Amino acid sequence: MANSPEMRASDVDRDRVAAVLREHTAQGRITMDEFNERLEQLYKSRTYGELAKLTADLPDVDLRAHQAKAVGPAPAERAGMHPGMRAAWGAWAVASGINWVIWLIVSVTSADLVYPWPLWVMGPWGVILLMSTIFGSGPRRT
Template sequence: MANSPEMRASDSDRDRVAAVLREHTAQGRITMDEFNERLEQLYKSKTYGELARLTADLPDVDLRNLPAKKPDSAPQHSAQGAAMQAAWGAWAVASGVNWVIWLIVSVTSGDLAYPWPLWVMGPWGVILLVSTIVGGHRPRRR
């Protein structure tokens, strides 16, 4: 049974048209301003006829058969970079907390305490430094 233009549209119908509009925006057929205007009209639309007018000047898009994007290695590199940045951040925070504790102990005892935070931040920092330098050159596992 074909949908007549006067038949009321559902939320899922509106979502389908929104996906088509997003795809046309991604392909450069409509600008972001046009997309926003059409999207505003889309959610005011009540019938199939109103929905059809929003895409009447655009070619049909089969959302199930969009070309697959090629996987590239950039996301992996950025994920590795983000992980290393987080590791260095954790090292810096832990080192800072240890130095603050050392400073409080030194000030309250009236004597300069042994710089024990070096034993916390030193080995950990060396491991992070080696991982940062060598980490980008490891062979990838599949």
């Protein structure tokens, strides 16, 4: 059954049109202001006819061709680690570093070596991350 202009559009249809508009913006056919205006109209649209008006003055774009040009997996996935796991390790490193700096400042200003309490912050968290990294599932292949 062909999609008539009066037929209701779904969220997937709106997302598809949004991707087309993003591609046209990237190629310089429409400005960011036009993109934002069309995007606002896009999410107010209810029918296929309203969606078609948003791209009527633009050439067709084959989004599948653009996806096929992808170079490969992200650097984190090439390294064999899930991007979420890399982010978790990054958060652990930042939090541990901040705690060690606070410990150092307290130790220096008190003129006494304070108990290394940051070990209690970074130790259990690090062990859990290490176990997740070693025994967790690897990057998902699609």
